[in-house]
Amino acid sequence: MDYGGAIGLGLLAGILARVLMLRSDYRQYPTYPHGYSTHLFMGIFASLAGAVTVPALLEGEWTAVTFFLLVAEQFRSIRGMERDSLKALEDSELVPRGTEYIENIARVFETRYYIVIVVAAATALGAIKQSPLMGLVFGAVVFMWGAILTRVETIGETVEVEAAPVIVRGSDVLVGDIFIFSVGLKESQEFIKERALGAILTPKNDEGRDTLASQGQRQAMLHDAASILGVRRDADNPEFAPQAKRDIKTGRVAVYVVPMDKDQGLLLEMLRRAPVLESARGRARFVRLGYVGKRHLHAGRNRIGGNHPEGGLGGRHR
Amino acid sequence: MEVTIQKAVLAAVTDDLSKVSGVPAFLAEDDASRQKKALYLSRILQGAVHDLGNGVLIVVKH
Numbered sequence: 110m111d112y113g114g115a116i117g118l119g120l121l122a123g124i125l126a127r128v129l130m131l132r133s134d135y136r137q138y139p140t141y142p143h144g145y146s147t148h149l150f151m152g153i154f155a156s157l158a159g160a161v162t163v164p165a166l167l168e169g170e171w172t173a174v175t176f177f178l179l180v181a182e183q184f185r186s187i188r189g190m191e192r193d194s195l196k197a198l199e200d201s202e203l204v205p206r207g208t209e210y211i212e213n214i215a216r217v218f219e220t221r222y223y224i225v226i227v228v229a230a231a232t233a234l235g236a237i238k239q240s241p242l243m244g245l246v247f248g249a250v251v252f253m254w255g256a257i258l259t260r261v262e263t264i265g266e267t268v269e270v271e272a273a274p275v276i277v278r279g280s281d282v283l284v285g286d287i288f289i290f291s292v293g294l295k296e297s298q299e300f301i302k303e304r305a306l307g308a309i310l311t312p313k314n315d316e317g318r319d320t321l322a323s324q325g326q327r328q329a330m331l332h333d334a335a336s337i338l339g340v341r342r343d344a345d346n347p348e349f350a351p352q353a354k355r356d357i358k359t360g361r362v363a364v365y366v367v368p369m370d371k372d373q374g375l376l377l378e379m380l381r382r383a384p385v386l387e388s389a390r391g392r393a394r395f396v397r398l399g400y401v402g403k404r405h406l407h408a409g410r411n412r413i414g415g416n417h418p419e420g421g422l423g424g425r426h427r
Numbered sequence: 428m429e430v431t432i433q434k435a436v437l438a439a440v441t442d443d444l445s446k447v448s449g450v451p452a453f454l455a456e457d458d459a460s461r462q463k464k465a466l467y468l469s470r471i472l473q474g475a476v477h478d479l480g481n482g483v484l485i486v487v488k489h
Contacts, residue, residue: 291477294462345471
């Protein structure tokens, strides 16, 4: 295939990859039409850069490398752009995303552009060296590889999510047996008794325990839950703000929300589907001492743990 | 960016002023008027009301 055709095909494949990764889901971004178009156009540029690089390099135009690095630098600023715009919204959110969630979203956006560049380049390479069809196959393979590499774990994989009653005892509010906070106003106590929902999250293994320990992760879950169930609060009644409190004895986490939609099943599903933030992923499995320590020092601890090589409930090892 | 004071006791509503010191305190003899005052204060100050027991309610900014 001639260079012009290959560049065109690479460009199309890259744009397609960007569109496929531009889903808007309950994580609410980019649901803004302008955010959408920004990313679509940036995707076209990324794709073009990827597709043009291949014929340039094949022709021995080594200056292309310099320009390619310049392009990569451009797309690094995507992370900053996403971070800034989400941070700017943070002050007026009733349930903020939290800095860790924002950082996670920003990182995802940046990575997606690199995948677009590589998909476009692979398609162009296949089209020049073999045939247009092979080009598309190359592109698809690289896209899938990117998707596997950036797969997001969900909370439900390492954590058991169960419904729990919200109990108001005097001025104390509890979810199951975990204390959340105290409310002094009788009116609010009645309101909470009537409308609050609770859930208890129990770690299935050490990764789950580490994930739940992260404050950023808990805020992210609350944001996700509130974005679908709605939240029955305004700036002047903080007692209805959703909360996730950790029971330090067991590592379990109690979630308390006062939603607009009192739907227990939906709350549990939202919590299970919440993404595990990169910064909150359990580190136990990556640390050799974690295995050794568990085998020798805490042999009896495997009810929650059990992430050692001999088996148990442990997570997948990568 | 808006700057606010956080994690501070902003006011107290009590049945006996000798139980509170160091924060603005409001006297309210009976339970109903204590609740009412605390409600107003929490809405005005955008704080949460907590019950310390023994007839003292505090408004805290979180």
